[in-house]
Amino acid sequence: MTGPTLTLPRADGSAERYRLSAPRQWSRPAGGFTSRVAFAAAHVVADPLADNTPGAPARLDWDATLAFRRHLWAHGLGVADAMDTAQRGMGLTWDTTAELIRRSAAEAAACGGVVASGAGTDHLPWPAGAESLTLDDVLAAYEQQLTVVEDAGARPILMASRHLTATARDADDYATVYGRLLGQVRRPAILHWLGPMFDPALEGYWGSSDLDIATKTFLALVREHAAAIDGVKVSLLDEDHEVALRAALPAGVRLYTGDDFNYPQLIASGSDALLGIFDAIAPAAATALAALDRGDTQGYDEAFGPTVALSRHLFSTPTYYYKTGICFLAWLAGHQGAFTMVGGLQSARSVPHLVEAFRLADQAGLLPDPDLAASRMRQFLAVSGVSA
Template identity: 60%
Template structure:
């Protein structure tokens, strides 16, 4: 079969007009493979909602566990690690702590059964309303204990409660120092910028990013044996490079920059970033293929594979960035990883039809859909629901 055998589809644009797009008919077909060698790569994975659950946006999440775990097996089959119960899984945006705890338990058991690598988010989202520092510490401790009990690596996520409670850098030093002393194994520290969560403005005790960076590094320097690495999600490549050059020996930098990941992972003559990325949910097989090329020392070939994906990533993560999950789940539906386009918390409504149409076009152009005809049919069905089909 050659390309251009599928009929065109009329996609709506941001100006209200439609454009004819002819989908490709042949997908990329990257093979599954073993662990990656030159970089540690995690995909932050989404959750699949149960579309038949009688819920409201304020209800506890109803999760389709079979489809959710099947997607994690898909990522592991390509040699990627899974970053579980992170913001990509709608943590704090539809998935509460009870749901996250169940997700961690189930995914950790699946990882153990399949030999997959897993790291899980530790936060304070069980807190309701204002909290003091003792409550923040206790909430973190509860979640850290659960993650460690499952045998997973812990990712200490940024805390909305700590951001609201902390009086300055000293409170961050106190809370994180306390947690790192308790951790039984090295953890990943996560610095999530306010573009992903506006409630995290001024994290590390200052809205001045240079001052915040100094506090962040002070936490690490005090406990380098308890920090496996840092995940930086500030969408600022120059700042990430400057930060990773200041890390203690042996502490990894995991890029969370969904705008500049190819250059940051490829690195320079002074180092490189590993990866913990939400965009590697839809890009999983292609990302793994690119890193395997990098494993051979072919940085140019790596960039040739991954650079063309940046346009899609920038589209999915455009402001308001926190709603990128909608595009991620939309593409999972089109790729056949789930049978519906429903999200916990009703977040499928968080992006417009023109936004989703562009996401489809960009992803199809990259060959991301194993069955392009299925993807086209599903987009057509969505257009019909919106009354936009032609």
């Protein structure tokens, strides 16, 4: 069985006639996974009729946003919500974030899903006004958001903070803030080390731009507060560093890979997962993780292997715009009715970039309805001035 055909532009200005593949039949686990803990960092679906322009308050399509989380839970994945994939610091305003945390946690409780949510400081002024903040201001902001997460019933994820980067004088200030937070969490939290490729304002996190020095500071914090830490999510896109860090963690503290370039080998070698790419490849991730549980190396590689080129493309420089491709693929797959994003971020990637994302997603078997995907791709290209 073959799929529909359409004409796709190439980056050099030429065109090709492209035929979509037949949809792949993915397996769904009867329950969760036994060998790894896996979260998908979930995107949000913007209300296409709201004023989701840059700087405007974020307005979501709540039905589609929550339905997508049910899609992830149905594949056995936990949902990591209100994270950078949900456009924290890139269009998702705090009032909407707080509502997302509450709604997502309630939905998880209703359908037996697992949810963890991000607590940060992004309701503080940025960048104007950040220079007048104190360490106490940053701590209070974290505490305010942490209360929302924990009151909702979600596992807390302590997100990296631009404001802490701007305010901290040295590594001791990081230790003070995180020590206070970990001393008050009601259940073990996940620490998130997000690299500057995802947010340039986080350069020098943990008090140093030297990775070795920052890692020592980070490990000292984790060792001191290990009982209050479920795991650490590391998004540095550095495979060797992650393997070494994982080996150095105290017993019982998980390493959740956030490496969207090297996740198959990192998960296979022992990392758990909290990944933005799992938003786009949930069926493949579920199939791969179920194969890992069975000890089926071939099945694991066959499920994950074709997704790597897609992930590396979506997370290519500038990496922080990966959310655009994630939302585009959700639209092509039928998970939302429009390709629009809060903050107008649907314009953050070029037509050639999104065309290549379409090709790679099809080749990985991730477009469940080829006719719908082809129809929507034609609509997108027509608006872009391309006849398909």
